Amino acid sequence: MKKTVKIVLISCSLLIVLLAVLIVRPVPIVSESKAISESGIVKEIYTNKGNDIIFIMEHIDRRFYINRGLEHGLELNNLKEKLIGNPIVVKYPDYWTPLDWNNSIRHLSKVEYKDEVLFNELKE
Template sequence: MKKTIISFIIGLSIIAVCFLMLKSCIIQNPKPEDCVVVEVKVTNITEGGVKDIVFHDDGTDFYYINRGLERGLNLDSLKTKVLNKTVTLHLAKVLGGMTSEHISQLAIEDEIIFTEFNN
């Protein structure tokens, strides 16, 4: 009986830790202070995932706007604005400060092209 209770508590603890880790990977209501700011030269823009917009740099890195095509962004107009130009990206942090490829804000010079930040 005692082993069953201990096993139950350990199992419940493992489930709680897994839940918290998964929840920390979900990006909701990002704030500028929760992001890493990087400058990237965009060399290619494609559609990826489920209506995501993927920005490729001149190396092997890529960054994406989650469901960007559902949010009113257009691949052709983005290509005109940012292709082969250096942009400023706010990338959301996950799991204790690790940087994701999720774009919370995209700007070129002083023009904000996309943002998830609430004003």
């Protein structure tokens, strides 16, 4: 019985460490050729307490966010005025985290409107 308890404890410990690593790993910064591209019409833009800028687009179930977008010099009111009701192209890395197991919110690496790049953190 003691051997079984040890195996269970070791297995649980390894699982907890693995989950912790998956949760705290940073979002990868990828090159543009490796980023997923999606386009849509902006329906809503808002911020949260972490200064993230969140985009909701028409007919797309997931949300998109620029991590600490307000700290990168982006202005919420300017983005709302320029983008709501207009099409944009967003690019983001393909990654998975247990905190967002169904990929319902995606970290943005690039935001383009017409011929203008509004935000870009892709590798060159």
